[in-house]
Amino acid sequence: QQQVKQSPQSLIVQKGGISIINCAYENTAFDYFPWYQQFPGKGPALLIAIRPDVSEKKEGRFTISFNKSAKQFSLHIMDSQPGDSATYFCAASKAIYNQGGKLIFGQGTELSVKP
Amino acid sequence: DGGITQSPKYLFRKEGQNVTLSCEQNLNHDAMYWYRQDPGQGLRLIYYSQIVNDFQKGDIAEGYSVSREKKESFPLTVTSAQKNPTAFYLCASSMTGAFANYGYTFGSGTRLTVV
Numbered sequence: 349q350q351q352v353k354q355s356p357q358s359l360i361v362q363k364g365g366i367s368i369i370n371c372a373y374e375n376t377a378f379d380y381f382p383w384y385q386q387f388p389g390k391g392p393a394l395l396i397a398i399r400p401d402v403s404e405k406k407e408g409r410f411t412i413s414f415n416k417s418a419k420q421f422s423l424h425i426m427d428s429q430p431g432d433s434a435t436y437f438c439a440a441s442k443a444i445y446n447q448g449g450k451l452i453f454g455q456g457t458e459l460s461v462k463p
Numbered sequence: 464d465g466g467i468t469q470s471p472k473y474l475f476r477k478e479g480q481n482v483t484l485s486c487e488q489n490l491n492h493d494a495m496y497w498y499r500q501d502p503g504q505g506l507r508l509i510y511y512s513q514i515v516n517d518f519q520k521g522d523i524a525e526g527y528s529v530s531r532e533k534k535e536s537f538p539l540t541v542t543s544a545q546k547n548p549t550a551f552y553l554c555a556s557s558m559t560g561a562f563a564n565y566g567y568t569f570g571s572g573t574r575l576t577v578v
Binding site: 354357380382384389390391392393394397437450451453454455456 | 467469496503504505506508511553555566567568569570571572574
């Protein structure tokens with residue numbers, strides 16, 4: 349119930365293409381779904397996040413699509429660039445007042461964008 | 464600038480030795496977390512703390528210990544009982560309560576190698 353399953357494990361995309369990473373969860377109490385981007389040797393950084401009251405959120409070339417009934421959410425990177433090459437993690441949490449929002453992370457996707 | 468500082472960036476441990484990884488934050492966050500990252504295994508939670516002088520075990524706490532004597536600091540000790548400590552260690556922090564779902568801020572990590 350606490351797992352977040354992420355796929356694919358690795359992804360190779362040509363420059364200008366669309367990168368799509370998918371995540372699925374089981375716990376219907378989750379109410380916060382962020383995506384993190386990690387470059388080699390660095391800590392993950394928050395990229396974009398969504399709450400279940402909306403089905404899509406877009407920030408620049410990055411879009412989260414959220415399907416509450418299917419318990420799935422995905423990250424789309426439009427016009428992928430070599431600088432987007434990184435590891436991407438999806439995550440989920442549920443807000444419990446005064447207990448923090450402990451994130452459950454997916455396994456990560458290593459994205460490589462070829463020039 | 465506010466953020467999380469992890470030190471050292473690289474650390475070498477001899478067999479049977481305890482080592483301590485430092486994590487300091489000036490974000491005024493209540494919650495702090497330690498994760499271990501191994502290739503292809505995502506982020507695994509070691510310990511977390513949501514308030515000073517209190518902490519809980521995560522999924523892989525065996526062989527590790529922590530303390531939370533100050534809000535700003537959450538050091539991790541890798542003890543000799545941890546048989547496979549070579550990994551990339553990440554510290555993170557977050558707000559709690561009504562602001563719990565604003566996501567984590569990660570440090571830049573410490574790479575620990577057994578020699």
